[in-house]
Amino acid sequence: MRILVIEDDDDLADALVRRLRRVGHAVDWQSDGLTASGVLEYEHFDLIVLDVGLPRLSGLDILMRLRERGDKTPVLMLTARADIEDRVNALDVGADDYLGKPFDFRELEARCRALLRRPTGHASEITRFGGLTIDGAARQVTFGEVRLDLPKREYSLLEILLRGLGRVVSKEEISHKLFAFDDDAGPNAIEVYIARLRKKLDGTPLRIETSRGAGYILHADRPPASDDA
Known part of the structure; x- marks a missing residue:
């Protein structure tokens, strides 16, 4: 999935980006509030990890602008653990969750x-x-009983197709969610990953169909079931 980290602490931001990329996400980073707000006006992300205290434009102002445009992208706010006012304001403005600093990266990943x-x-x-x-x-x-060998990017591709189960997912949408701004992705990268994933799913209840000129459709021979309570 495509994640935008907005954090002005270089060391923390670097750790966030590396950690989220390590588990397979495409991650971009902005350190300036005003620049980040501008990026969000023309780029879509699956998740935004947003610090409250930022230069030129606060995280709360970014969030407010985002929600005023009707953008419902999930937002995880990063706040000072002791600053209850920031946490309350973040939820009131439209944050989906918050995490107090300092935090355990395992909790960040789970959230x-x-x-x-x-x-x-x-x-x-x-x-x-x-x-x-x-x-x-x-x-x-x-x-x-067999574990499929899916490297990080192939698993991420499966996630993208699963979110669009039964509908055409365009190459543009896949590219946008699979690769960050600075990823070196060749023109045939998506076809290569699709071919690898299709081969590994062969014989399972999931199959990938090519919609010529439009994109790809993930079909399921059986309806999905989860362990939801």
Whole structure:
């Protein structure tokens, strides 16, 4: 998934970006509030990790502008742990969740996963299609007793197609969600990843169909089931 980190502490931002990229997300970073707000006017992300205290434009102002435009992108606010006022204001303005500094990166990852799952309507990390199991926390896919070998980007591609299950997902949408601004992606990169993923899903309840000139459709032979309570 495509994530924008807006944080002016260089060391923390670098750690956030590296951690989120390590688990397979395409991550961009902005340190200036006004510049970040401008980026959000023309670029769409699946999640925004947003610090409250930023130069030139605060995180709360960025969030307010975002919601005033009707943009419902999930936002995880980063606040000083002791500053209750910032946390209350963030939720009032439209933040989906907040995390106090300092924080454990495992908790950050869990909160990001929860926010990224929200559009799918599933509260659980586990989704099943018959004998195929997708574990969002571990980012692992198993079919029966066999674990499918999906590197980070192939798993991310599967996530993108799953969010559009049964509909055409364009190459442009895939590219936007799979690659960050500074990723070196060749013109045929998507076709290569699609071919690899299609081969690994062969024989499972999921199959990828090419819609010529439009994109790709992920079909499921069995309806999805999750471990939601």
